[in-house]
Amino acid sequence: MVIRGGYNVYPREIEEVLYSHSDVVECAVIGEAHEVFGEEIVAYVVVKNDLDEKELSAYCERNLAKYKNPRVFRFLEELPKTVTGKILKGPLRKSSYSKHKAEKS
Numbered sequence: 001m002v003i004r005g006g007y008n009v010y011p012r013e014i015e016e017v018l019y020s021h022s023d024v025v026e027c028a029v030i031g032e033a034h035e036v037f038g039e040e041i042v043a044y045v046v047v048k049n050d051l052d053e054k055e056l057s058a059y060c061e062r063n064l065a066k067y068k069n070p071r072v073f074r075f076l077e078e079l080p081k082t083v084t085g086k087i088l089k090g091p092l093r094k095s096s097y098s099k100h101k102a103e104k105s
Contacts, residue, residue, distance in 0.1 A: 002031035002039050007067045009041060014070060017063045018043060023051040026079050028087050029070065043070035044092055046078055 002009045011029035018027040026046040031039035045056065053073045060069045080088040 002029070002041055004031070004034075004039050004041055004067060005037040009068050011041075014041065014043065014060070014064065014068060017060060018045065018056075020063070021051075021056070021059055023047050023049045024056075026087065028079055028089050028092055030089055030093055032072070040072060041068070041070045042072040042074065044074050044076055044079060046076055 002011060009031075011031075014029045015027050018024050018029075024045055025048050028044045030042055030044070032042045034040040043056075045051075053075075056073055057069065080091045082088060
């Protein structure tokens with residue numbers, strides 16, 4: 001669960017909306033540390049066509065409550081997975097945390 005500005009946001013709900021877009025192959029949603037809101041919603045996405053952040057953000061705005069919209073989209077070639085194919089969010093959190101720490105320094 002991501003707690004953004006006092007709201008409880010379930011990543012699975014956002015992922016289901018993202019998966020309903022025809023150009024999204026895979027996605028994972030995590031919370032990233034944020035000074036004002038506590039956590040910010042970040043979506044890691046693998047797309048099959050030229051889908052940009054603006055278009056994906058507009059799609060989420062049409063299908064989610066405003067406070068549930070991911071504010072950051074990161075496009076990857078593939079998401080980290082286990083041997084059985086389950087998406088690993090741990091490595092995404094670690095890279096997100098280290099990136100946030102580096103930006104503050």
